[in-house]
Amino acid sequence: MSELKSGSNLEKVLNAGYFAFTGECGPPKGANVEHLTEKFKFLKGNVDAVNITDNQTAVVRMSSLAASALLVQEGMEANFQMVCRDRNRLAMMADILGAHALGIRNMLCLSGDHQTFGNHPEAKNVHDIDSMQLIRLVKTMREGKFMNGDDIDVPPKMFIGAACNPFADPYEYRVYRLANKIEAGADFIQTQCIFNMEKFRDFMKKVVDMGLHEKCYILAGVTPMKNAGMANFMSKFVPGMDIPDDLIKRLKSVDKRDQSEEGIKFALEQIEEFKEMEGVAGVHLMAIEWEHKVPEIAERAKVLPRPQM
Amino acid sequence: MIVADRKSLEEILEMVADCKKILIVGCKGCVTVCNVGGIKEVEILSSSLEIARKKAGNDIEIEMKTLERQCDNEYIEQLSETVNDYDAVVSMACGVGPQFLSEMYRDQKFFPALNTTFFGGATEHGVWEERCAGCGTCIIHKYDGLCPIARCAKSLLHGPCGGSSNSVCEISKDTECVWDLIVRKKMEQGRLEDLFIVNDFKDWRSARDGGPRRSIREELVQGNI
Numbered sequence: 001m002s003e004l005k006s007g008s009n010l011e012k013v014l015n016a017g018y019f020a021f022t023g024e025c026g027p028p029k030g031a032n033v034e035h036l037t038e039k040f041k042f043l044k045g046n047v048d049a050v051n052i053t054d055n056q057t058a059v060v061r062m063s064s065l066a067a068s069a070l071l072v073q074e075g076m077e078a079n080f081q082m083v084c085r086d087r088n089r090l091a092m093m094a095d096i097l098g099a100h101a102l103g104i105r106n107m108l109c110l111s112g113d114h115q116t117f118g119n120h121p122e123a124k125n126v127h128d129i130d131s132m133q134l135i136r137l138v139k140t141m142r143e144g145k146f147m148n149g150d151d152i153d154v155p156p157k158m159f160i161g162a163a164c165n166p167f168a169d170p171y172e173y174r175v176y177r178l179a180n181k182i183e184a185g186a187d188f189i190q191t192q193c194i195f196n197m198e199k200f201r202d203f204m205k206k207v208v209d210m211g212l213h214e215k216c217y218i219l220a221g222v223t224p225m226k227n228a229g230m231a232n233f234m235s236k237f238v239p240g241m242d243i244p245d246d247l248i249k250r251l252k253s254v255d256k257r258d259q260s261e262e263g264i265k266f267a268l269e270q271i272e273e274f275k276e277m278e279g280v281a282g283v284h285l286m287a288i289e290w291e292h293k294v295p296e297i298a299e300r301a302k303v304l305p306r307p308q309m
Numbered sequence: 310m311i312v313a314d315r316k317s318l319e320e321i322l323e324m325v326a327d328c329k330k331i332l333i334v335g336c337k338g339c340v341t342v343c344n345v346g347g348i349k350e351v352e353i354l355s356s357s358l359e360i361a362r363k364k365a366g367n368d369i370e371i372e373m374k375t376l377e378r379q380c381d382n383e384y385i386e387q388l389s390e391t392v393n394d395y396d397a398v399v400s401m402a403c404g405v406g407p408q409f410l411s412e413m414y415r416d417q418k419f420f421p422a423l424n425t426t427f428f429g430g431a432t433e434h435g436v437w438e439e440r441c442a443g444c445g446t447c448i449i450h451k452y453d454g455l456c457p458i459a460r461c462a463k464s465l466l467h468g469p470c471g472g473s474s475n476s477v478c479e480i481s482k483d484t485e486c487v488w489d490l491i492v493r494k495k496m497e498q499g500r501l502e503d504l505f506i507v508n509d510f511k512d513w514r515s516a517r518d519g520g521p522r523r524s525i526r527e528e529l530v531q532g533n534i
Contacts (some may be wrong), residue, residue, distance in 0.1 A: 085463070111463050164471075173501070
């Protein structure tokens with residue numbers, strides 16, 4: 001993992017052996033650029049790259065491509081998320097080229113939440129290709145070819161990311177699906193939010209036993225809980241979430257106004273453990289609608305200053 | 310087979326609101342098997358429409374006929390002498406029926422009484438489930454006889470996605486995760502490594518995406534068989 005594939009900041013940070021720290025930002029439900037750039041300020045200098053979500057939970061927002069480009073204009077680095085739900089292969093390839101032209105150098109390839117969860121459940125979905133094939137597509141394009149084999153004039157050199165949810169079922173298969181994504185071309189992985197540390201330790205042991213951490217950078221997903229209510233909600237209503245009762249109890253055990261601090265403390269403990277965990281190359285912090293807490297979390301997690309590459 | 314659901318009585322009443330005399334045409338094919346468009350269902354719809362219209366003080370005259378199939382002109386022709394005796398004709402076949410009827414009898418109006426839903430079968434008495442998406446290039450052998458195109462909500466060729474939980478799909482607790490079934494079957498058979506590949510991009514030209522499809526069997530066209 002020494003030769004640079006994209007030259008993105010995130011790739012350089014990981015390649016140099018630093019513990020990576022990435023953040024996330026959801027575009028607005030409107031064309032409100034001011035609101036978006038306000039949120040960017042909390043992330044600037046505190047993370048190596050910012051994931052820009054793509055109509056997350058199938059709710060329509062400003063396009064992830066446009067928001068990623070706005071982020072780049074602010075002198076920051078985007079991790080442009082693309083889901084397979086909303087675009088066919090023509091639109092995907094066009095947007096990958098466009099993204100590169102706009103200075104975007106990282107992509108996260110996802111299937112996408114089903115549209116029934118969102119605010120336009122009547123929509124037709126696309127799923128022309130799936131996330132595994134999207135990873136392969138971005139790699140193929142990086143190597144200078146369109147899907148049909150035609151040459152690309154100035155290939156889009158992307159650092160290719162993929163997601164992994166060790167907490168979905170069937171658990172036994174999850175590590176193999178991860179291996180498959182790496183085989184397809186993933187350079188880095190950002191996991192689903194981790195709350196069940198015991199299960200994640202077991203998962204990472206399997207990853208290390210298979211040597212996957214040597215082929216790909218794995219960033220552990222961390223979401224600080226704002227309160228016990230959020231933990232309860234995520235446990236019950238967000239598919240693929242594994243939130244141990246102990247965590248909910250821990251949040252409930254403190255006064256309501258101290259629950260957010262307790263949530264942050266748990267996240268900080270997780271980050272400390274991930275720094276030492278074999279196979280984990282960094283943390284992906286998903287502070288959902290809590291971007292203004294990122295500077296404090298980064299400071300207290302002792303991941304600042306971020307390396308200047 | 311082709312599975313369908315009947316439209317609501319209100320919707321059908323609305324379709325025939327201006328009609329005084331109609332014909333309801335059933336089909337003895339798939340829709341008879343899935344209990345939605347055969348002789349019995351034609352009778353039920355006829356009675357229901359008659360009662361509703363009578364109640365509204367606007368009687369309607371209804372005749373009934375159930376054809377062997379509505380996807381075959383040989384049977385559609387059987388209506389030739391009477392089809393124009395009505396203000397409209399209501400078809401209780403799948404979506405193919407009212408079209409074959411419309412194409413043969415250009416002066417008549419045809420209304421669909423059914424919503425055609427999917428290709429599937431009965432998993433228990435009174436319950437039908439989708440099994441095939443008619444994509445035109447069958448690949449179920451790769452997945453031990455289970456089709457991810459038709460049965461995965463995202464048609465993933467490399468599942469299961471992160472929303473699979475306790476063998477159930479994220480979209481509904483009543484929807485099985487077909488990828489969970491595929492993975493477990495492969496595990497039981499000790500052939501999990503079959504899944505450790507990145508499949509070629511699917512060619513959707515054979516599916517509806519390539520435009521309306523046609524199937525030609527030359528030997529039949531030439532009359533050799």
